[in-house]
Amino acid sequence: MIQVSNLTKRYVGRTAVDQISFEVGQGEVVGFLGPNGAGKTTTIRILTGYLPASSGTASIAGFDVFRDSMEARRRIGYMPENVPLYEDMRVKEYLRFRAQLKGLRGRDVRKNVGEAMDLCGLTEMRSKMIGSLSKGYRQRVGLADALLHKPELLILDEPTNGLDPNQIRRVRELIKQLGLTHTILVSTHILSEVEMTCDRVIILDRGKVRACDTPANLVGRMRTARTISLELQAEAPLAIDKIKTLPGVKKVVKESIDENGWTRLTVRAESGRDVRESIALIAADNAWPLRELHAHKATLEDVFVEITQSEHSS
Template sequence: MIHVDHLTKRFGRHAAVEEISFDVGSGEVVGFLGPNGAGKTTTLRMLTGYLPPSAGAASVAGFDIFRQSLQARRRIGYLPESVPLYRDMRVREYLTFRARIKGLTGSVLNRRIEEVIDQCGLQAVRRKMIKTLSKGFRQRTGLADALVQDPELLILDEPTNGLDPNQIRAIRHLIKRLGEKHTILISTHILSEVEMLCDKIIIIDAGRIKAADTPSNLVSQMRAAGRITLELKGPADDAARALDGLDQVRKVSHDLSHDGWEHFSVLVESGADERARIAQLCRDRDWPLRSIYRHEATLEDVFVELTRKD
């Protein structure tokens, strides 16, 4: 559905997006993840034809976003980050206007508008002025606009930004339902959102793609720098040296001593599980081992690991 090939956007000397390439298949729900200023919005703006790329190419449903912009735009429902709406219009009036410029007419137009009003829960405010609406309803109005022509592809830029927890749940629920029928590219920096909604994640930082995979694959790869914590009784220095001597251990740190128990955390290599060997070591040296625990990586660890600056 989306094919992005070495897409680059420069603003003067600053490269906001640098040579990114990825594909989104039909029917996939893809999370576009990254810290603020990573280039998410710029990428989405290029895909929707608002900004032209400095280099590279991209296509939506087979149409080049630059040369066949109009055909590509017809297939996209886009919800920009700030949800811009006309304040002086009423909800239904706004949706009618948007549906018309997207080429809907007659009975199809009315049917679609009623459908999206139902879908987005706008029944109660359909006659209200947009400027009197709460943030949550504005977000839903924007979403209804993105949906109105029943596009093949939905591009949502931080759709739950600034909503209260109940509204976030409602919007997520809606997106989840939409994901059954549409291809969705959703940008966000809220990790739990991605874990709940997406089949695939693209992590972008400083304009480059850092990872692109399913959430579970990303997490299992990240067992990479897995961390083991343990408590034992014995000489702290010796224990640290002995642990460090193990094959797959990268780093040992002595956290604290408490009631004669020494707390260590051990960073191990990719995919390695050293728990059995550590236990064996303690038995050999006659150091009582009270607890040993391996921390499962979460998506948050993956994200931090890939995008932190130090």
């Protein structure tokens, strides 16, 4: 559905997107991640035909976004960042106008506008002025607009930006639901959202694609050390010394001690090694009561931080 190869966008004195290539297949829901300024919005603007690329090519459903811009645009439902809307139009009026712009005529306009409003929960807001809507409803108007012409591809730039947790959940449900029938490229900061909704993740940093895989594979490939939390009743310095001598342990940090002598420790172990068993044995040998032993799972957040920060520090 989307094919991008060696796409580069240079602004004066700055390369926003640097030789990136990726593909998005029919029916996929792909998360587009990256820190602010990574080049996500620039890439999306190139895909939607708003900006030209400096070099490289991009095509939507086989149509080059620059040469066959009109054909490509007809296939995209695009919701830009911050959802720009005309404040002085009513919701229904605005959606009708957008439907006509996208080439719908007559009965189709009424039908598609009605369906999009139903899907996005806008029906009772249909006669409200857009300027008077809350952020959540504005976001829904933007989404309804993107859906009007039943595009094959939806491109959503930070659809949950600035929403409250309930609204974020609603948008996430909607994306999941839409993912069944559409190809979706969604750019976002909220990683839990990506883990829940996306088939695949593209991580972009400083204009380059740093990772492109399923969330599960990315998490599985994490190179960071495993982190283990434990709580036991022992003298902290002694316990720390003993645990440190275990093979595979890189670092032991004391987190806290309460008045009953329960000590919380955080242990960093080498990757691929589970040191929980040996910790349990040491505790048993020394007759330290042990009431918690927990290995943290790596999350997409860890992957994100590792990919985007290790590069910065190196």
